[in-house]
Amino acid sequence: MKQVHATALKQLAIMGALNAFTEVTSKRLGEALGISQQAASMTILKLAESGLIERQIGHKGQRLMLSPKGVELLKKEYLEYKLLFEPAKRMQIHGTVFSGLGEGKYYISQPKYKQQFLKKLLFEPFEGTLNIRVVPADMPLFQRLSYSEGIRIEGFVSKGRTFGDVKCFLGRIQGIECSVILPVRTHYTDVMELIARENLRSRLSLHDGDIVEAEVEMD
């Protein structure tokens, strides 16, 4: 999925193909996008091939409509812009519970982290994390955390091993206070890890695959 195709998809939506089959010639699309008729024709083919639009082809023209997948893509794009210009301090992030490999538990059990949790989060977390795989639609929200300051927990070296800086964002899950914890040096991930006073999994009777909503405060 190339970016130029997302632009074409947006243009088609503007032309009315967002929620109805609309007559769009490759010539008109090309003019609107500032590309040739041929390039527009190819773009339409690629969009259809990617399953982002549905086509109805006649002998003199075609009717196009965005597919649900196409609409979803534009909505995600819209959300990203909206977060830029109308940032919300409180976000609801949805995802599914899954079991990690216990790495989270190992990390947050480190005394030098624990001291800081108590001091900066004002609670001593249960030694384990709740792993949530964020739904694609909420990824722009979740990613905002990567680019925000949050509550900084300093890293350290222990027994020759490096524990990097991490950051936290306070929040709630089903009414229980908790905190999102993520590394400062973060790479793209859809895994959100939560820590709390208690064992969230047992306290909330959560099982793998359960869909949950976490509320996260940005500052």
Add this chain to the structure above:
Amino acid sequence: MKQVHATALKQLAIMGALNAFTEVTSKRLGEALGISQQAASMTILKLAESGLIERQIGHKGQRLMLSPKGVELLKKEYLEYKLLFEPAKRMQIHGTVFSGLGEGKYYISQPKYKQQFLKKLLFEPFEGTLNIRVVPADMPLFQRLSYSEGIRIEGFVSKGRTFGDVKCFLGRIQGIECSVILPVRTHYTDVMELIARENLRSRLSLHDGDIVEAEVEMD
């Protein structure tokens, strides 16, 4: 200005460069965009060259911030998405008054148009149009009219000359009822033409270069 650069600009904004100089390495930008460090570096150069971002270069890294022009570009993009998913029925479109070549007057003076104006707009317009050059920021709003139905005025042939279908959108300018009129087969333009019962220019004491706000109803 290529589309891929707009995407990079958005990513930089997400990373915090929207309103503050932010440390961004070409490597990190590349990772976020799914391109190589080299390509990201080139993209940054092009963005700076286009005046969309400001750079502060150090010996080990750089700090970037969007320029006002860059912010404007993203805002326009945001507006386009917003109109898609949260369309407003009433829009305020801004522009500057300018003098046309009297073509508008010639067209709307045609009896077959005038009959329809009276019947469909419920008023007989003054024989002249007020030309407004729409400000760039409001272009997405104005363009929505091109892709909307509006009140259809049928075209005709008179004395061997073809007068095409046009469409109208009711509205107001400084409290005076008026109508935007534009051809159905519309090409990209920033010229909005208004018709009204009276001569808007004299009624509102407008002169070339005056900035005005027109309110337009979409249905």
Add this chain to the structure above:
DNA sequence: ATTACTATAGTGCGAGTAA
């Protein structure tokens, strides 16, 4: 009118690498 194929020209990407 359309869509869309083919051939060619042009642009952009990543790898290697210099500074």
Add this chain to the structure above:
DNA sequence: TTTACTCGCACTATAGTAA
């Protein structure tokens, strides 16, 4: 570590044109 150059390749656009 950075940024950003050159080079070669692949992708993409356009012109011409067929259907």
